[in-house]
Amino acid sequence: MINTLFPNVDWPKMWEAAFETLYMTAISTILTAIFGLALGLLLFLTSPHQAWANKLANWLTGAFVNIFRSIPFIILIILLIPFTKLLLDTIRGPNAAFPALVIGAAPFYARMVLIGLREIDKGVLEAARSMGAKTSTIILKVLLPESLPALVSGITVTCISLVGYTAMAGIIGAGGLGTLAFLDGFQRNRTDVTLMATILILILVFIIQWIGDMVTMKIDKR
Amino acid sequence: MISLKDVSKKFKTKLGTIIAVDDVNLDIKQGEIFGIIGYSGAGKSTMIRLLNGLEKPTAGQIIVNGKEITSINEEKLRQVRHKVSMIFQHFNLLWSRTVAENIAFPLEIAGVPKEQRLARVNELIELVGLEGRGNYYPSQLSGGQKQRVGIARALANRPEVLLCDEATSALDPETTDAILDLLVSINEKLGLTIVLITHEMQVIQKICNRVAVMEGGRVVEEGDVLEVFQNPQQPITKRFVSQVSEPTQTMQTIQNLLDIYPNGKLIKLTFVGEQTEQPILSRLIKQFELEVNIVQGNISHTKSGAFGTLILQIDGDALAVDEAIRFIHEQKVSTEVINND
Numbered sequence: 404m405i406n407t408l409f410p411n412v413d414w415p416k417m418w419e420a421a422f423e424t425l426y427m428t429a430i431s432t433i434l435t436a437i438f439g440l441a442l443g444l445l446l447f448l449t450s451p452h453q454a455w456a457n458k459l460a461n462w463l464t465g466a467f468v469n470i471f472r473s474i475p476f477i478i479l480i481i482l483l484i485p486f487t488k489l490l491l492d493t494i495r496g497p498n499a500a501f502p503a504l505v506i507g508a509a510p511f512y513a514r515m516v517l518i519g520l521r522e523i524d525k526g527v528l529e530a531a532r533s534m535g536a537k538t539s540t541i542i543l544k545v546l547l548p549e550s551l552p553a554l555v556s557g558i559t560v561t562c563i564s565l566v567g568y569t570a571m572a573g574i575i576g577a578g579g580l581g582t583l584a585f586l587d588g589f590q591r592n593r594t595d596v597t598l599m600a601t602i603l604i605l606i607l608v609f610i611i612q613w614i615g616d617m618v619t620m621k622i623d624k625r
Numbered sequence: 626m627i628s629l630k631d632v633s634k635k636f637k638t639k640l641g642t643i644i645a646v647d648d649v650n651l652d653i654k655q656g657e658i659f660g661i662i663g664y665s666g667a668g669k670s671t672m673i674r675l676l677n678g679l680e681k682p683t684a685g686q687i688i689v690n691g692k693e694i695t696s697i698n699e700e701k702l703r704q705v706r707h708k709v710s711m712i713f714q715h716f717n718l719l720w721s722r723t724v725a726e727n728i729a730f731p732l733e734i735a736g737v738p739k740e741q742r743l744a745r746v747n748e749l750i751e752l753v754g755l756e757g758r759g760n761y762y763p764s765q766l767s768g769g770q771k772q773r774v775g776i777a778r779a780l781a782n783r784p785e786v787l788l789c790d791e792a793t794s795a796l797d798p799e800t801t802d803a804i805l806d807l808l809v810s811i812n813e814k815l816g817l818t819i820v821l822i823t824h825e826m827q828v829i830q831k832i833c834n835r836v837a838v839m840e841g842g843r844v845v846e847e848g849d850v851l852e853v854f855q856n857p858q859q860p861i862t863k864r865f866v867s868q869v870s871e872p873t874q875t876m877q878t879i880q881n882l883l884d885i886y887p888n889g890k891l892i893k894l895t896f897v898g899e900q901t902e903q904p905i906l907s908r909l910i911k912q913f914e915l916e917v918n919i920v921q922g923n924i925s926h927t928k929s930g931a932f933g934t935l936i937l938q939i940d941g942d943a944l945a946v947d948e949a950i951r952f953i954h955e956q957k958v959s960t961e962v963i964n965n966d
Contacts, residue, residue, distance in 0.1 A: 530717035533677055533788075534731040534778075535706035544733070548721040624762040625720045 424579035431504035438509040443516025500577035519553030559615025627653040632685030645671040647842035663839035669822040710779035714791035725759035749777040769800035789821035889940035915941035
């Protein structure tokens, strides 16, 4: 039955592409979480009245975040080709997609981290300072745990965007379901292949959202 | 224990410079409960934050526990803060931590090993009366219980000074009383100095030894609570004292009585400390041929004795009335004849 609905789908190829998408999404989400958190913390801590309050550093970080968040992803990939080549010596395959994926998504996540950190009760930060906490202690034991639900729901949203970005990266040959849908589906006019790739991407997105919601609910003790 | 010398704190804002604390001199003694009262905007929040270096003064010197905290570096200031802890109006607990983990937080900051932390946390949970609540999250507690966690957390590193920032202002009257009782028992048991800021005279009356009244960044009046209650100097102090001694409807009642008895005299007696126990009223009635009518009576209990006001309407022979007033004066009760003005 499934073969009559999707006559042109080459299943081993489809699963390989799905695995590549999963691989690109997972690794780029981890890297985005790390860089996004660092950027978000930097944005927060250099803002006025915070531990590292510094107008210039805050402005520079803000400008970096805004610029890379504003460039459409498909253009960012092309702009980053020389950088990717320098870094990885190739511009093809799943690994070559990481610089563009992370540079495109980390500033987006940094903004969400900043929103999460700003929502922390100022009184709690003051209490930690009144106990003699160092900035590093405040970061690890107050800022991150107290904003964790926002950080998790933020990375869920970012992860879902990254699924979309990997598909776009597929156009320039990163592999995954995007490449499959574009080359085997669109260019060879096999609509069923495109449709199957879409269904798999949808399933992936639903699973990510479900996991994200579950974790957020479990850790939120407010 | 704590001494402030010519301390000022100015904030620069877009609308100009705000003087939050204006040339304040204060001495707070070891082991006392010192209250700072003022309306919002009087500068008391800034003032209490100067005492643990959360705010730096623009001018002046602050000495806490023998250390000049205005000039020391961040590292030393953090050490000072282990011994000068603070509780807050909105408790400021970490929602992501359980009661026990919240209390353990300052111990983690001070680098206390885990074994000792657990033992100390259990001691503190018992001290503040939260047995069995160790694994609860703050969101599962009532306001009073949250403040108990705040107090336990503040006591974790065995501080010498406890700063209370409107610690009872978010609590209902009954819970306020329970928390104030807890503060007094801690003060007595551990001998720690407590500095509290509040806008409620009841709090000052109930637990403070000494009080400073703040208005517009300045300390306008300062002294033993009983003395301030007995003899308030500044208009603002009188207003605060009347919060606890004179319900608002009193003045209206007096006006009515002045209308009803134009011949009588309305006298306000202010009792302080021992006199409150003396049967002045019965002697007054026995010795003089007068009609004595109690208009309003109110005895409040401060930490160092009872304080009360009694408004009497005395009617009778004019000479006898003057005699009676003289008699009351001799009892060292401050009297004030209330006129129709």
